[in-house]
Amino acid sequence: MTDDGAVLTIRATGRRPALCCVPAISGSPYPYLPLAALLDADQPVLALEAPGFEDDRPPAGSLPDLTAGYRDTLRRVRPDRAYALLGWSMGGVVAYHLAQRLRADGLDVPALVLVDSVVPTLMRHPEGAERTTRFVVDLLATSGQPVEPARAVLDGLPAGSTPGAAFTALVRAGVLPEDLDHSFLLHRYALFDAHLTALSHYRPTGGYDGPVTVVRAAESPADLMRWDGLAADVTELVVPGDHYSIWRGEGLVALGRALRRCLSGTDTDDHGRPYAQKGTADEWPPPPGGA
Template identity: 35%
Template sequence: MLSDILVPLGADGDGAPVYCVHSASGSCHTYLPLATMLDHRPLIGIEAPGYDDGEVLSGGLAALADAYARVVDVHRKDRPVHLLGWSMGGVLALEMAARLRSTGCPVPLVVLIDAWVPTGEPTPPDPALRARFVAGFAADTLGGVADRTAEILRVCAEEGTGEEAWDRLRAHGWLPDELDSETLDQRFAVFRNNVRALNEHRVQPGHPGPAMVIRGQHSPPETLPWADLIDDVREVTLPGDHYSLWHDAGPTRLATVIGDALRQTSTAALRGPW
């Protein structure tokens, strides 16, 4: 059932729930560090269909946003909702907000964490996608993810990518031992589908906001500013890069700025502009 995509992350309370949308990996567990830091606000993850079992949801990013918005609209029980997403999840959160608002659901705030406006980048071939997928498993300890992706590509080119591909990559210490090849095949299919959906998507201008865009100080520069597409947007830059935002002091910094923004939007109307 599609409702199984909702994953309670913690922090029971009476505040408007925060739905945290998966990145290209399909996992919502990235957001677990925030669960104890946003007081009185239920935190609910949205996991990609097929990440743990079941079928990968076919279609583009708009189809994913449609399906997720329907699930949230039923689950929210007439409460306002906040939406939050890292990387691809930020784009999904913004598109979900448009769909929820069209049905009358109040969305006081959308938070986009180090999310880029998709600009038609071609989807890489499977070997490059596989390397990116593997590099993401230990991004907090690998240092430069781009360098490690190139190293994984080199190893794959030298050793091949047959049925034992995952075992060879695991032997290099790049994959968790607890994930068997069948699980990795399934999760790679989700990742590939999500990357393709993101790359093919076009965000239309005119999103009303309010939204907050959080950037990593050392993340690649954006190709198109979100301010060109969202009418009411605040931008914040925090130390770190795309991955390190979620490690060490990163989650505390994120929780501080997100918590402040949520408190600002806790009433029916904002007190003036950001």
């Protein structure tokens, strides 16, 4: 596993197009680390990192801006002619838009996998204290930490409490892991808040005619993940668990099976020709504008 700045390379080699994982609302590439043990040995895997997650780059101002940055990063770090895309949660929405951009550039997207991703126009976006709670729950649940003690502290705060006041209360109550101090929470909340705002303003247009697989957690609402209105070729697979537990235990095993199924036919293009492991600037030049 190597880290190339804004890309975490989980597995560098393999004959198939790289599986490029788009981060969820946290901006973190690390939830995708378990994929190395789940997928076939000939499947390259990399995970993108959002601007501002662990560097001084400002958060993207809109979902199209975020997508454009990811596209440029992919073309710079791995200038292939085909990319399989996967996104969990908000990452699925960004992956959908990224797939549109890559195909518009003349690149192939042999697989687009949306893992428990709600259609953006069907979302209800939290505000105020509810947004702070959503951030804390997401931060803890993503790493498998208990959320109820923190939720109880947040529920007991005065109406109108700021995120900073909420984080002070959580740290004082001792309900968070020790490494989640006040400054860390403020930093990560700023990125979460920027991403949620970008997501709330995004309206997908243009449709998508490539293959899409929606992998839904069994405990998630099916009616919020009806991507068939935005794509012509949608397959739904259901795995046990909820939005977070699918990355652990039985849910993770089932998720691995689903992903292997999605990626099993991605080693050849639409004409049955094998993809090269890596493109070169001469064989497949970057689209106008550079990488």
